[in-house]
Amino acid sequence: MIVGFDYGSANCAVGVWLEGEVVQLALGKNSNYLPSTLYAYDRDLIAQAVYFGLPQSLKADYAKLRSSQLARAIQVRHELDLTATEQAVFVGEKAIEAYLDMPEEGFYVRSPKSFLGASGLRAEQVALFEDIVTLMMQHVKVIVDTQLQQKGLSPATHAMIGRPVNFQGIGGEQSNQQAEAILSVAAKRAGFDEVKFLFEPIAAGMDFEATLTENANVLVVDVGGGTTDCSLVKMGPSLQTKQDRSQDFYGHTGQRVGGNDLDIALAMHGFMPSFGSQSHMLDGKPMPSNIFWNAVAVNDISAQRDFYQLSTKKLIDALIKDAKQPELIKRLQVLHANQMSFQVVRQAELTKMALSDAPSHKAAIDFIEAGLTIEVTEPQFEQAIESSLDKVSQLMQQAMTSPQAQSEQVTTPDIVYITGGTARSPAIYNQIAKVYPQASVVVGDHFGSVTAGLTRTAQQAFKG
Incomplete structure (x- = not known):
């Protein structure tokens, strides 16, 4: 059976083609999505x-x-x-x-896809x-094959x-090759006979193309959990049946800036002040900012390693003695002692999600201190993620100024598909819509x- 496999930074999803349409398979309890997380009692397990x-x-x-x-x-x-058979490694919601x-305790990793192309990985890290x-x-494959069998279909053997x-x-094409090699090896070991890869924004665009009634230059902006990717694609009903679409793909850009980065930025600028990041020492000097950044930089292996070293514990102890507001730094001490970086960033993520429907949100940080809540408003959120939003705008503009787009004299998209x-x-x-205000903006299925x-x-x- 042929499947489409979205191994995402935030979630995984799988689709199959049944009776002329895409059907997403359920990977979780009452959900088509499996959170991209893993927890093990020990990494060797x-x-x-x-x-x-x-x-x-x-x-x-x-x-x-x-x-x-x-x-x-x-x-x-x-x-x-x-025991020899007792479960010791968990995936998704159970993780x-x-x-x-x-x-x-244990070993926890969130969004492993975000690390795959990292520069300088040693052989044991790869x-x-x-x-x-x-x-x-x-x-995922066990879940998928079980559902396919229930439908009277063969197991999944080929995956896009x-x-x-x-x-x-950073790292360029070498990083991309390293990441793709890891995914290829993993897919084969998971039981897939053959795998191929497709840029995620192009995949999103191909789904959107099926809805178009006339040809258009479409700028696909895919803001995912780990990366933002933009593709300028000529698409429409007269192009769908072409075997070779390479000439219709005008430009591609992408960078590791996505939902995880927004969560971390919000945790840093919205939450860390309550842990002392903007407080001062007794001599009037500001607190060193790097320790607070390392505390929440959960997608940076070296930052997390530095934060949980013994030297950081000693630094926090010293800061408490020299701080004007030691009670704030003591919260950082609790975070460090109990390795709660992911829990803090998770609350930032939940706050981000809540601000999609409300002008403000109170995050419960009572796992650090009983009764502790931190309120974040929508303007505060926008300010916290301003630099990330600027990067998204730059990626859009870079896709529009690719050599092929210029040769085709395409300066403005007809449609921006988000x-x-x-x-x-x-x-x-709002940020995306501002960049090309004259284009029609279409919001697609955010996850599917x-x-x-x-x-x-x-x-x-x-x-084929």
Whole structure:
């Protein structure tokens, strides 16, 4: 069976083509989406969980590659008093629940896709991300195959997987190749026979194209959880049946700025003042800002590593003694001691979502201090994410000034098609609409358009 697989920074989704239309399969309880999160009691247990889920033909080679991790996993199970079959690694909502239950223990990763193209990853780090992605894909494939079997269909064997234009802001094509290689290895280990990749904004555009009644130059703006991607595409009813669409794709830009970055920015500028980020020392000097940024930079491996070092604990202890408002810095001390960075950023995410429907929101931070709430208004949110919004505008303009767009004399899009979960925010929508006010602005399915486009495109890609 051919599927479209949106392995997203925030959520995963899978679509199949049934009776002439895209059908999204349910990956969670009453939901078509699986949160892109993983929690393990110990990171070496991830390799063991991957091994258990591998096709039999791949187990021997994998066991050689991960011999040390698999040996360590047996020891860890003994130390943690876990049976050989007791679940020790969790994915999706269950991962979130396990983390919130024991935030100071275990290994938790949110939005692993955001790390895949990171520069300077050591071989063992690449291996770890291969295992994280593999385990998540294994989990998804089991769910998908079960539902396909219930419909009397064969298991998923071919997948069109979405990818951002650029996985990282730095590293260029080398980073993209590294990330794509990780996804390819993971998909094969999860049991897919063949995979292909498609830019996510193009996938979203291909779904939108099916609704057009005349040809148009469409600027697709996909603001996802980890990246923002823009594609300028000529599309319409007379172009849908073309086998080669390369000449219709005028320009692509992308950068690692998405919902995760907005959450972190809001956590920094909206929440961290209540942890002392804008307070002063007894001598009048301002607090060092870097420690607060590292506390919430959950998509930056080095920042989180620095924050949870012993030296940071000692620095926080010293800051409490020298602070004019030590009670604020003590909140940072609690955050550090209990490893609650993800919980703080999660509250920022919930605040962002709430501000899509209300002018202000009170975030409950009572896991830090009983009764602690932080109110954030929509203008405060817009100010906190201003630099990110500027990057989105720049990406749109870069796509419009590509060499092919200029050769076709396309200076303004006829339509701006907005998709991606983060685009639900009025602040994001308003910023996008301002850049090309003369264009018609269409808001698509915030979550399903990429999946639908991948599923549509997959039918031709694997059968053609």
